[in-house]
Amino acid sequence: MTSAGRIRPTGLAAVTGVLGLLALVTPLGGAEYPASRIGALLALAAAVEVLHSFRRSTPSSRGTGTAGGMISMAIALFLINAPFLAAQALRVVIAGWFSIDAIRCIVAVVRSRESRERSTAALGVIGNLVVVLLILLARGWLLTWAVAIAGALRIFGITWSILVEPVYTSAESDEAVVAELGLSAEPEVMAMVASIDAAERARGPIDRAWTWSFIATLFAIHIGRMSTDLTLLGLLSPAVAVAGDMLIAVLITLLVINPIYLLWRSPTRWVERLLWRWRLRRPDHRRVWIDSAAAVWLRWRLTMALRLRALRYSIPATLGLGLRRGLPIAAIVAATVPVWGMSWYFDTENWAAGMWNSWAESRTDTWREAMVREVLAADGGIAGPASFAVNPPDVGPGDFSFVVIGDTGEGDASQHVLRDQLLSVANDPDVRFVVISSDVVYPTGAMRDYEAKFWLPFKGVKKPVYAIPGNHDWYDALEAFDVTFLQADAARASIHARVTSDLRMTSTTEGRIDSLVAEAARLREAYGVPTGFQRAPFFEFQTGRFALLAIDTGVLRKIDAAEQRWLDAALQRAEGKTIMAIVGHPFFAGGHDVTEGDEDFERLKQQLLDHGVTIAMAGDTHDLEYYVERRNAESPAVYHFVNGGGGAYLSFGTALSWPDQVPTVDWAHYPDRQVVADKINARTPWWKRPAWWWTTGFDAWPFSAEWLSAVFDYNVAPFFQSFVEVKVEPSAHRIRVIPYGIHGRLTWGEVASSDTLRAEHADPSALVEWMIPMAP
Numbered sequence: 001m002t003s004a005g006r007i008r009p010t011g012l013a014a015v016t017g018v019l020g021l022l023a024l025v026t027p028l029g030g031a032e033y034p035a036s037r038i039g040a041l042l043a044l045a046a047a048v049e050v051l052h053s054f055r056r057s058t059p060s061s062r063g064t065g066t067a068g069g070m071i072s073m074a075i076a077l078f079l080i081n082a083p084f085l086a087a088q089a090l091r092v093v094i095a096g097w098f099s100i101d102a103i104r105c106i107v108a109v110v111r112s113r114e115s116r117e118r119s120t121a122a123l124g125v126i127g128n129l130v131v132v133l134l135i136l137l138a139r140g141w142l143l144t145w146a147v148a149i150a151g152a153l154r155i156f157g158i159t160w161s162i163l164v165e166p167v168y169t170s171a172e173s174d175e176a177v178v179a180e181l182g183l184s185a186e187p188e189v190m191a192m193v194a195s196i197d198a199a200e201r202a203r204g205p206i207d208r209a210w211t212w213s214f215i216a217t218l219f220a221i222h223i224g225r226m227s228t229d230l231t232l233l234g235l236l237s238p239a240v241a242v243a244g245d246m247l248i249a250v251l252i253t254l255l256v257i258n259p260i261y262l263l264w265r266s267p268t269r270w271v272e273r274l275l276w277r278w279r280l281r282r283p284d285h286r287r288v289w290i291d292s293a294a295a296v297w298l299r300w301r302l303t304m305a306l307r308l309r310a311l312r313y314s315i316p317a318t319l320g321l322g323l324r325r326g327l328p329i330a331a332i333v334a335a336t337v338p339v340w341g342m343s344w345y346f347d348t349e350n351w352a353a354g355m356w357n358s359w360a361e362s363r364t365d366t367w368r369e370a371m372v373r374e375v376l377a378a379d380g381g382i383a384g385p386a387s388f389a390v391n392p393p394d395v396g397p398g399d400f401s402f403v404v405i406g407d408t409g410e411g412d413a414s415q416h417v418l419r420d421q422l423l424s425v426a427n428d429p430d431v432r433f434v435v436i437s438s439d440v441v442y443p444t445g446a447m448r449d450y451e452a453k454f455w456l457p458f459k460g461v462k463k464p465v466y467a468i469p470g471n472h473d474w475y476d477a478l479e480a481f482d483v484t485f486l487q488a489d490a491a492r493a494s495i496h497a498r499v500t501s502d503l504r505m506t507s508t509t510e511g512r513i514d515s516l517v518a519e520a521a522r523l524r525e526a527y528g529v530p531t532g533f534q535r536a537p538f539f540e541f542q543t544g545r546f547a548l549l550a551i552d553t554g555v556l557r558k559i560d561a562a563e564q565r566w567l568d569a570a571l572q573r574a575e576g577k578t579i580m581a582i583v584g585h586p587f588f589a590g591g592h593d594v595t596e597g598d599e600d601f602e603r604l605k606q607q608l609l610d611h612g613v614t615i616a617m618a619g620d621t622h623d624l625e626y627y628v629e630r631r632n633a634e635s636p637a638v639y640h641f642v643n644g645g646g647g648a649y650l651s652f653g654t655a656l657s658w659p660d661q662v663p664t665v666d667w668a669h670y671p672d673r674q675v676v677a678d679k680i681n682a683r684t685p686w687w688k689r690p691a692w693w694w695t696t697g698f699d700a701w702p703f704s705a706e707w708l709s710a711v712f713d714y715n716v717a718p719f720f721q722s723f724v725e726v727k728v729e730p731s732a733h734r735i736r737v738i739p740y741g742i743h744g745r746l747t748w749g750e751v752a753s754s755d756t757l758r759a760e761h762a763d764p765s766a767l768v769e770w771m772i773p774m775a776p
Contacts, residue, residue: 012052013162016045020155027144032361032556034144035090038151039079045155046072047247050254051318052162061117061165064108068161070255071101072154079151084707091143093702095135098150102128120164127153140597186280189302196303207324214327218242218334237444245334249326250319257325258308265304272301350443357555360474364554367477367498368537372562374497375490375535385573388566390539392433392464397544399731403434403463404582405646405723406619407470409441411453415647417742418721423460425725425740433463435550437582437643438619439470440481447480447516454484455527457647464530468584469537470620471555478537479508483520490535491517538563540570545730545774547574549613553584557601571611578735578774579613580726586618586642588627590651590706591659591667609638614772615735617724619644622651624722624739624746626770628666639772641737645670645722649713652676653706657699658752668753668768670739670746671720683714722746730774737770745769 023041026034046069053065075097082090105124112118131150138146222238275294307321376383392402403426408415426434439445441453458465466485473481477498482491495513499506524531537552549570553559559567571579587595587605595602608616609631616638625642644651654669655676677696684692691711694700700708719742727736739746749764761768 010162012048013159016048016155016159016162019045020152020159023155024148024152026151027141027148030362030556031358033083035079035082035147037358038148039076039082042072042079042151042154043076045158046070046076047251049158049161052165064104065161065165067104068101068158071097071104072158075151075154078702079147081703081707084704085702089702090147091135094147094150095132098128098131098135102132120161124157127157186276188280189276192299192302193306196299196306200303200306207320211320211323211327214331215242215246215323218245218327218331245327245330246323248333249330250322251326252329253322253326254318257329261304261308265301272298357471357475360471360477361555363477363502364474364556365558365560366501367474368552368554369560369562370497370501371478371482371494372536372560372566374493378489378493383566383569385569388534388536388539388570390433390464390466390533390541392541395432395541395543397730399430399727399729400432401428401430401725401727402432402548403723403725404437404617404643405434406437407439407622407644408436408457408647409439409449409453409472410648411442411449411457413715414649414719414721415453415457417717417719418647418723419457421740421742421744422458422723425723426461426463430727431463431725434461434465435548435582436465436467436646437550437617438468438584439472439644439648440467440484442472442648444475445469445473445478445480446476447483447519450480450484450520451523455523455529458529459527461529464533466531466534466539466550468539468550468552468582469554470584474555477502477506477508479516480520481537483516484524485531486534486536487532488517488521491520491532494536536563536566538566540566540573542574542577543728545577546728546735547577547579548582549574549579550582551584551604553601553604557585557598557604559604567607571607574611576775578615578772579608579611580615580617580735581608581613583608583616583618585620586625586640586644587616588629588640588663589621589625589642590654590657591662591669593663609635612636612775613638614775615639615641615737617641617643619646621654622648623654623720624670624724625654626666626668627662627664629664639737639770640664641724642669643722643724645720647721649710649715650676650720651706652680652709652712653704655752656695656709657705662754666754666756668751668757670722670741670751672750672752675718675720675750679714679718680712683716684712688712728774733774733776735772735774737772739768 019041023038026037026041029037031037049065049072050069053061053069075094078085078090078093078097085093102125105121105128108121109118109125112121131146131153134146135143135150219238219242222241223235226238226241275298279294279298307317373381376387379387394400403422405422425431441449467481469478469481477495479495479498482494486494492513495508495516499508520532539550541548547570549567551559551567552563583604585594585601587593587601595605605616614636617640619642621642622644623642624645625640627640629638629640631638650671655671655673658669658673680692688711691708695705695708699705722739722741725738725740727738729736739751741750746768747764748758748761748766748768751768753761
């Protein structure tokens with residue numbers, strides 16, 4: 001056993017120390033959700049803390065370490081899910097967990113007999129209370145730094161415990177188990193221990209082979225299910241999924257299986273001692289079958305005790321046993337997640353999407369700017385009015401219309417159920433083109449998914465299809481999007497520019513670029529969907545009285561300097577016209593002003609409003625929403641639309657948790673709460689009822705109803721997907737925005753709306769359309 005109080009540098013301490021430093025500087029990294037990154041780092045540190053606590057030499061330190069690790073993991077899980085927490089819930093919950101830990105440390109101060117333990121616990125009390133004050137008092141960007149400091153301090157506390165807490169070595173595990181039974185002097189017991197040790201050593205290679213075989217099988221399954229490209233980066237996604245399976249397996253073993261066994265083992269320890277005394281008193285010649293049965297049970301108990309004790313002294317043993325016990329259960333969890341309706345919670349294949357999000361959010365603006373610069377190089381490096389303009393055929397000065405559909409690419413029933421309506425409207429003679437306003441393909445925008453999730457669902461659309469990417473489309477560095485929607489030369493230039501900006505540290509080679517361009521051309525011909533007209537992930541289309549500006553806001557709701565220069569010039573060209581902006585993210589969503597606290601996004605919105613944008617439309621949030629923003633009496637109204645119901649799972653949180661105070665007087669959203677509730681009530685089994693009760697009774701607090709609604713993501717009828725047709729009618733000096741559901745045009749009876757709109761459209765059977773005046 002190592003001695004107490006002496007600092008012992010270890011690899012685990014070094015790992016947690018690095019995690020703490022990363023957590024401390026996270027706000028400098030420009031992440032979309034810094035708290036989520038801090039939570040992920042804290043979760044890793046908490047897992048290390050739990051592993052280390054098993055090795056500690058005293059019951060009190062083991063209990064303290066385990067409790068601290070559980071609290072750290074709880075804090076981490078809330079931080080990871082920070083984007084889905086209700087307003088102020090992050091502050092309250094995190095402060096609450098640190099307060100609980102402060103109480104735990106106070107109890108330790110009172111109960112500890114050693115001065116070192118009391119001093120450590122007292123420091124814990126002070127640190128926790130400081131963190132609580134920081135979290136409760138900080139506001140705005142200071143809250144982000146407060147969370148970073150809190151997470152870092154928590155991790156550094158784990159590092160200190162690892163450095164100073166005494167631990168046992170693996171050689172002492174056998175003696176400790178036998179000593180606990182009071183049988184150290186019994187030769188038969190020691191002989192059984194030696195026999196078990198020999199058996200464990202003999203089966204060790206078999207266990208490792210079985211574990212690695214299971215891991216390899218899971219890896220192959222993930223490759224097949226995810227239709228992975230056989231490239232280094234392509235194989236990274238299933239590798240992340242397998243790592244997630246392994247993590248879940250170990251956590252299931254440490255936090256579920258072993259505790260359940262220990263809860264049963266402790267109360268039955270007296271039976272084990274009694275049987276040993278009875279067996280040891282009986283001479284060999286008097287032993288019968290019942291003695292053999294008792295020996296089997298005692299051997300099993302002793303084997304389990306030795307294994308559990310080994311967990312305390314050996315991290316490899318902990319991981320090995322955790323994987324052996326937990327992998328079958330983790331595999332069942334992965335296989336049955338769709339049945340639970342919680343595919344974004346425990347589906348490790350979607351964890352890879354989170355990893356790509358973290359990668360893309362830090363690189364999107366750099367990539368886009370490099371792409372634009374490379375595309376413009378062919379024009380002498382100077383952007384002109386036609387550089388990023390699209391020109392759909394048969395559009396003159398008269399009336400015309402176009403379709404906007406957002407967040408399409410699930411490739412399942414929720415997308416295909418809308419297909420007949422899309423084809424009917426898109427092929428109307430008045431419709432000139434189609435725009436996809438966000439997230440063409442889920443989950444990572446990969447080329448392998450385009451045939452099933454774009455080309456097939458859009459087969460039959462004969463009008464040009466343009467698009468701006470959503471955050472998911474950026475996860476593969478926009479390669480598949482580029483070759484699908486950009487002109488071939490622009491796509492090649494864009495991918496080359498991205499590769500160069502990443503210092504060629506990528507598996508994208510010349511051969512891969514050629515194959516991507518060729519595959520897009522093949523699919524375009526095979527399915528007959530007209531694409532490949534753009535020169536960037538943004539574009540403009542202008543007539544004499546109307547301007548359409550499609551603006552890519554990437555992952556972080558930002559635009560780079562090159563796109564900003566284009567937007568400045570496009571707005572100047574649109575002066576005096578009625579301007580419609582299709583933006584990658586909405587300015588209003590879920591009954592809230594999304595720009596609050598986001599300076600870059602707020603600046604973009606203000607620029608558009610200052611230049612007279614009349615209609616702002618976006619996807620990203622998966623439903624249909626409408627807001628009329630009236631800034632003052634002198635400024636014309638601005639009409640905002642969320643148009644993201646084009647095929648992805650629905651954002652039920654909007655309907656289930658519409659706020660009492662909405663930032664605009666006039667608003668509407670589809671679907672209505674009642675139809676959503678009726679579907680959930682009809683489909684929810686008894687074992688999900690507590691989640692539904694939590695959602696309806698407590699608004700899912702501390703989480704958001706949107707987050708918890710994933711439990712009720714039933715991919716069966718009735719569906720509430722939607723898209724809109726925009727009719728530009730200079731002859732009548734107006735623009736009409738007409739929403740469609742899966743059965744045709746929506747009626748006012750299907751749409752939830754503000755009191756003013758409800759009074760204005762009292763007939764529930766009347767068709768919904770929003771009329772917007774055009775500039776003269």
